[in-house]
Amino acid sequence: MSVEKKILVIPGDGIGQEVTTWGQKVLTAIARNYHHTFTFDEALMGHVAIEATGSPLPDETLEKARQSDAILFGAIGHAKYDNDPTLKVRPEQGLLKIRKELGLYANLRPIKLFDELLEASSIKPEILQGADILFFRELTGDVYFGEKKRSEDRNTASDLMIYHRYEVARIAHKAFAAAQGRRKKLCSVDKANVLESSRLWREVVLEIAKEYPDVETEHMFIDNAAMQLIKDPKRFDVVLTANLFGDILTDEASQIAGSMGMLASASVGDAIGFYEPIHGSAHDIAGKGIANPLASILSAALMLDISFGLKEESSRVIKAVEATLRQGYRTMDIANKHTPNDFFLSTDQMGTKVLENLS
Amino acid sequence: MSVEKKILVIPGDGIGQEVTTWGQKVLTAIARNYHHTFTFDEALMGHVAIEATGSPLPDETLEKARQSDAILFGAIGHAKYDNDPTLKVRPEQGLLKIRKELGLYANLRPIKLFDELLEASSIKPEILQGADILFFRELTGDVYFGEKKRSEDRNTASDLMIYHRYEVARIAHKAFAAAQGRRKKLCSVDKANVLESSRLWREVVLEIAKEYPDVETEHMFIDNAAMQLIKDPKRFDVVLTANLFGDILTDEASQIAGSMGMLASASVGDAIGFYEPIHGSAHDIAGKGIANPLASILSAALMLDISFGLKEESSRVIKAVEATLRQGYRTMDIANKHTPNDFFLSTDQMGTKVLENLS
Numbered sequence: 001m002s003v004e005k006k007i008l009v010i011p012g013d014g015i016g017q018e019v020t021t022w023g024q025k026v027l028t029a030i031a032r033n034y035h036h037t038f039t040f041d042e043a044l045m046g047h048v049a050i051e052a053t054g055s056p057l058p059d060e061t062l063e064k065a066r067q068s069d070a071i072l073f074g075a076i077g078h079a080k081y082d083n084d085p086t087l088k089v090r091p092e093q094g095l096l097k098i099r100k101e102l103g104l105y106a107n108l109r110p111i112k113l114f115d116e117l118l119e120a121s122s123i124k125p126e127i128l129q130g131a132d133i134l135f136f137r138e139l140t141g142d143v144y145f146g147e148k149k150r151s152e153d154r155n156t157a158s159d160l161m162i163y164h165r166y167e168v169a170r171i172a173h174k175a176f177a178a179a180q181g182r183r184k185k186l187c188s189v190d191k192a193n194v195l196e197s198s199r200l201w202r203e204v205v206l207e208i209a210k211e212y213p214d215v216e217t218e219h220m221f222i223d224n225a226a227m228q229l230i231k232d233p234k235r236f237d238v239v240l241t242a243n244l245f246g247d248i249l250t251d252e253a254s255q256i257a258g259s260m261g262m263l264a265s266a267s268v269g270d271a272i273g274f275y276e277p278i279h280g281s282a283h284d285i286a287g288k289g290i291a292n293p294l295a296s297i298l299s300a301a302l303m304l305d306i307s308f309g310l311k312e313e314s315s316r317v318i319k320a321v322e323a324t325l326r327q328g329y330r331t332m333d334i335a336n337k338h339t340p341n342d343f344f345l346s347t348d349q350m351g352t353k354v355l356e357n358l359s
Numbered sequence: 360m361s362v363e364k365k366i367l368v369i370p371g372d373g374i375g376q377e378v379t380t381w382g383q384k385v386l387t388a389i390a391r392n393y394h395h396t397f398t399f400d401e402a403l404m405g406h407v408a409i410e411a412t413g414s415p416l417p418d419e420t421l422e423k424a425r426q427s428d429a430i431l432f433g434a435i436g437h438a439k440y441d442n443d444p445t446l447k448v449r450p451e452q453g454l455l456k457i458r459k460e461l462g463l464y465a466n467l468r469p470i471k472l473f474d475e476l477l478e479a480s481s482i483k484p485e486i487l488q489g490a491d492i493l494f495f496r497e498l499t500g501d502v503y504f505g506e507k508k509r510s511e512d513r514n515t516a517s518d519l520m521i522y523h524r525y526e527v528a529r530i531a532h533k534a535f536a537a538a539q540g541r542r543k544k545l546c547s548v549d550k551a552n553v554l555e556s557s558r559l560w561r562e563v564v565l566e567i568a569k570e571y572p573d574v575e576t577e578h579m580f581i582d583n584a585a586m587q588l589i590k591d592p593k594r595f596d597v598v599l600t601a602n603l604f605g606d607i608l609t610d611e612a613s614q615i616a617g618s619m620g621m622l623a624s625a626s627v628g629d630a631i632g633f634y635e636p637i638h639g640s641a642h643d644i645a646g647k648g649i650a651n652p653l654a655s656i657l658s659a660a661l662m663l664d665i666s667f668g669l670k671e672e673s674s675r676v677i678k679a680v681e682a683t684l685r686q687g688y689r690t691m692d693i694a695n696k697h698t699p700n701d702f703f704l705s706t707d708q709m710g711t712k713v714l715e716n717l718s
């Protein structure tokens with residue numbers, strides 16, 4: 001069954017420009033091969049938007065985002081802001097604002113280990129091989145958004161770790177539904193032995209689990225999860241967790257994947273999905289044509305799966321990436337001393353290889 | 360210079376009984392070899408104390424603890440409590456109460472990797488080799504002890520993440536002082552980019568760092584720290600962090616050490632130090648004489664270093680453990696399929712080998 005989708009491309013800053021074009025080309029190739037109709041528009045966000053309009057998220061971009069079915073994003077940030085905290089208008093504000101405006105409450109991060117890159121991780125290949133985890137991190141609540149206080153004498157400081165039932169419920173439903181389409185295992189991570197907000201979290205997850213009897217649910221404390229993730233990553237399928245714990249676990253997990261240059265993420269809510277590589281704008285290598293386009297390509301694969309429900313098309317893209325790696329091709333960030341010169345590719349050469357493996 | 364010290368031994372429950380006797384024997388041997396005077400007393404805590412007196416921490420034990428210079432503790436817990444949440448008097452209460460009564464605000468956990476056990480970890484040996492980290496985890500504050508609330512409709516739950524300046528200052532001083540006696544590097548872990556309590560934490564650490572100009576101080580966000588700990592554990596010397604972040608990082612780090620059966624910890628405050636293996640009472644193997652006594656022996660080594668300032672004696676114990684491992688001796692938990700039958704030792708055989716290597 002062919003679908004019609006409107007995709008907004010926001011390349012953003014730094015290497016975002018160079019890599020996002022390959023995510024888009026892969027989507028175009030998939031549309032052609034599977035007879036779907038994807039129409040693309042493009043918009044500005046971040047430093048490039050500030051330079052052009054004065055705002056990191058111009059109204060026009062937000063308007064186009066609202067009209068789209070999904071957004072393919074690159075990266076945001078520029079060196080000039082890093083060492084000048086006095087600049088009030090900053091690229092990151094664009095990202096925070098678009099997440100808020102589009103109601104994106106769940107961050108999804110797949111940790112999929114490509115056999116060819118097993119050696120890149122600090123963890124032993126036999127521990128990693130076959131690991132395939134999908135994290136669901138809550139994005140709108142928790143200690144990041146609860147009330148912050150500092151006493152008048154400046155000697156006491158606090159942050160409120162707070163969750164509402166509906167916030168837990170809506171992301172739990174998404175995570176359970178995803179588990180049904182995978183290996184049917186869900187691990188909810190909390191600290192219910194000491195935290196009241198975690199006890200609410202667990203209460204809601206236990207309740208919702210009943211609606212998904214085919215999914216095997218497990219509850220794990222965050223400290224144990226941080227350990228199990230390294231000890232035996234293969235035991236995890238879908239991992240569901242709160243904002244702070246998810247922040248910690250997904251960064252830890254990105255290391256088990258070996259390279260940040262390979263990881264994609266999605267931020268979703270009730271309507272539009274927002275897809276992006278987890279690597280940043282990497283201004284040190286921007287414009288050199290050496291960035292790794294695979295995370296943008298895998299972001300496109302994630303969009304096909306999550307926003308459009310096109311599982312076959314999505315795994316077709318992942319297989320093309322796998323094939324390219326198996327052929328031995330590497331960009332700088334995933335190459336090592338055994339990579340022959342001829343297999344050391346630029347951004348565009350790498351993107352081209354994936355396209356070839358797609359057709 | 361010879362010292363006189365009073366040491367209280369609290370074997371507690373399960374394998375605590377079997378292993379703590381070896382920690383004590385090692386302390387006795389060190390006293391003899393270095394002409395110190397250690398006098399020992401013994402007391403009850405946990406399940407055994409409940410059975411004998413009705414209380415998990417009898418007044419007599421607390422009194423003896425207050426009279427001592429340091430405490431060597433085993434483990435706490437019994438199977439009968441695990442599946443019966445209705446039991447109101449529980450072994451763990453003894454541990455929580457003694458920590459509170461003795462004002463133990465800092466938990467120290469050394470992660471020292473023995474070359475002989477490098478293979479036991481899920482992390483590659485070349486990444487681990489040489490790693491030697493000392494964690495300082497704050498024990499009295501943070502989201503575990505801040506006010507907990509549940510709304511009347513049960514739909515909102517919160518925990519207050521809170522720190523007072525003096526709580527951060529006192530543990531920071533301990534951590535900086537420890538760094539001076541090590542590789543002179545301290546990494547303070549927080550989430551100061553989003554949390555007010557972390558901003559106070561960082562403010563205090565920055566201030567106190569000035570008093571230790573010979574220590575190189577670094578600040579790291581918790582999510583990045585969770586990643587760096589696996590990526591490059593060797594970069595860390597002393598790690599200083601809050602209660603929740605420390606809970607997570609020390610569990611993660613115990614996995615990089617390969618086996619919990621080898622790890623010791625200390626809880627210290629302004630006076631008495633409390634030393635214990637991080638493994639629990641392990642009732643499944645209690646009484647069988649197969650538990651690993653090395654964590655109790657390493658707890659004794661930690662006591663010599665931290666409470667008594669006997670660095671040479673402490674490293675003498677660690678070297679004896681190293682030598683024993685190098686000779687190929689293993690208890691069940693650290694043996695593998697390559698361990699010859701003759702080198703597969705009981706608790707008492709293993710303890711005896713360490714004593715031999717001490718003399």
Ligand SMILES: [Mg+2]
Binds near residue numbers: 582583
């Ligand atoms: Mg993070």
Ligand SMILES: [Mg+2]
Binds near residue numbers: 223224606607610
């Ligand atoms: Mg823990």
